[in-house]
Amino acid sequence: MRVVVSIGGSVLAPDLAHERVEEHAAAIERLTDAGCEIGAVVGGGGVAREYITTARELGANEIELDDIGIDVTRLNARLLIAALGGEAAPSPAENYEKAGEAMRRGDVSVMGGVVAGQTTDAVSAALAEYTDADLLLYATSVPGVFSADPNEDAGAERFDQMNAGELVDIIADIEMNAGSSAPVDLLAAKLIERSGVRTIVLDGTDPSRIVDAVLYGEHDGTDIIPEGTTDQMTYWVDNEAPDALGDGE
Numbered sequence: 319m320r321v322v323v324s325i326g327g328s329v330l331a332p333d334l335a336h337e338r339v340e341e342h343a344a345a346i347e348r349l350t351d352a353g354c355e356i357g358a359v360v361g362g363g364g365v366a367r368e369y370i371t372t373a374r375e376l377g378a379n380e381i382e383l384d385d386i387g388i389d390v391t392r393l394n395a396r397l398l399i400a401a402l403g404g405e406a407a408p409s410p411a412e413n414y415e416k417a418g419e420a421m422r423r424g425d426v427s428v429m430g431g432v433v434a435g436q437t438t439d440a441v442s443a444a445l446a447e448y449t450d451a452d453l454l455l456y457a458t459s460v461p462g463v464f465s466a467d468p469n470e471d472a473g474a475e476r477f478d479q480m481n482a483g484e485l486v487d488i489i490a491d492i493e494m495n496a497g498s499s500a501p502v503d504l505l506a507a508k509l510i511e512r513s514g515v516r517t518i519v520l521d522g523t524d525p526s527r528i529v530d531a532v533l534y535g536e537h538d539g540t541d542i543i544p545e546g547t548t549d550q551m552t553y554w555v556d557n558e559a560p561d562a563l564g565d566g567e
């Protein structure tokens with residue numbers, strides 16, 4: 319089973335504590351031990367936003383700010399690579415081809431951003447499409463996709479399940495400035511819609527949730543299911559649940 323795991327910077331390295339990065343690396347190792355091929359994409363988190371805020375005050379334009387954000391995502395990617403040791407390709411992939419090559423070699427590919435004007439959410443969706451992944455999982459700082467920003471609106475309700483078109487509608491109005499926050503950015507949602515890749519958005523602050531979702535199909539986040547599919551269980555049955563306690567075959 320090929321899985322792209324998108325790990326928000328605010329989830330991987332909120333305070334640069336090495337223990338948290340190690341926990342994420344251990345979760346990825348559990349997935350590879352179970353036979354999964356993993357492409358990991360790492361976000362910039364609060365550190366990226368701090369740099370972007372300072373550079374904005376210094377007069378940098380949005381593309382320059384995006385480039386600063388990309389640099390931070392790649393630094394965070396290097397932290398995960400350090401924690402994964404020999405399991406990972408030694409440097410962050412700078413494009414999808416390099417990431418795909420690393421995955422085909424059997425390495426965990428870790429990457430950050432690639433180009434200005436988007437976030438690592440879109441990188442993850444593009445990598446999933448490029449590698450024909452079975453599952454795309456967003457480990458973010460909120461427990462799924464809500465009807466409104468849950469940090470702003472106490473009445474926001476979480477979707478258990480939605481299709482990609484509904485996701486596009488929910489996030490269409492979120493701003494796209496450098497450093498902006500969304501559970502999944504708009505380009506990512508459009509890529510998910512066109513590729514039809516099965517997608518989960520969940521709270522990744524505890525990385526064991528990533529393992530439970532990938533290996534056992536158990537999570538409390540939001541399932542983004544392909545258009546025309548209405549029942550998640552049917553979808554699992556139709557496509558066979560992942561090699562849960564896999565032997566890697």
Ligand SMILES: Nc1ncnc2c1ncn2[C@@H]1O[C@H](COP(=O)(O)OP(=O)(O)OP(=O)(O)O)[C@@H](O)[C@H]1O
Pocket residue numbers: 325326327328329360361362363364457458459460462463464465466467468469470488492498499500501
């Ligand atoms: N409809 C919505 N549903 C869920 N979250 C939303 C929604 N609208 C806005 N948000 C915001 O999306 C954000 C998602 O997480 P955020 O972008 O902060 O971190 P991340 O995905 O972990 O990546 P990174 O920290 O690397 O940018 C939350 O801060 C939340 O307030």
Ligand SMILES: O=c1ccn([C@@H]2O[C@H](COP(=O)(O)O)[C@@H](O)[C@H]2O)c(=O)[nH]1
Pocket residue numbers: 326327360361362363366383384385386387388391430431432433434435436437438439441495496497498
């Ligand atoms: O491909 C990319 C990835 C990221 N950026 C910029 O970096 C920040 C931080 O990334 P997050 O995924 O939001 O953590 C993002 O807001 C963009 O400004 C980019 O331009 N291109």
